[in-house]
Amino acid sequence: MDWKIELIFVPVADVDRAKDFYVKIGFTADHDQTPVEGLRFVQMTPPGSACSIAFGTGLGIALEPGQQNTIQVVVPDADEALAHLRGVGVEASGVDDQDWGRFVTFDDPDGNTWTLQELPDYGG
Template sequence: MDWKIELVAIPVTDVDRAKKFYTGIGFNADYDESPTEDIRFVQLTPPGSGCSIAVGKGITDAAPGSVVGMQIVVASAEQAYQELTAAGVAATPVKDEGWGLFTYFADPDGNKWAVQEIPKRS
């Protein structure tokens, strides 16, 4: 039996601001529904990813901005850095961490992301 991680909740204070931020860096807005007054569920997926994130109201008790260490793998960390900065995101310059090239950024609530280019194997 496969166990697949397909959705991770990201706690935010302002759902519309978060949705605008993530779609602004290329995530696809897959779903945005409010089944009740107390719940709003927005599912966003990075291009090519089998895992999505969810932002919303009433979907997690975690504190907004408390996520550290979310990681995305890309073909080119430099291209990711260029795309993030072109979208107005304060990303760090690409750094070689020894196990890959990385750029880092945070969403408007302070949830921290790492973007990794995995080294080519010989």
């Protein structure tokens, strides 16, 4: 039996600002629905990912905006990812080289921290 993570909620204060930010860095806006007054659901997917993020209003997310700091995304090239983020005006840390990978971190407009990891070449 497969278990697949398909959706992670990200707490944001301003839904439109968050949507604009994630589109700017290359996420696809999959859904933006307001099925009833007071409930807005936005789903976005990073390029090449099988897992999406969601945010909105009235969703009952327990975290306050800026508290999400546990999302790690694998990228093929940390240097390219860093150049892309900086090229669209996002402040991002320089590449941090570790034995277990190469890492870039950045924050969204609410202060939610994302970590990008280029996996090491294990020679497999």
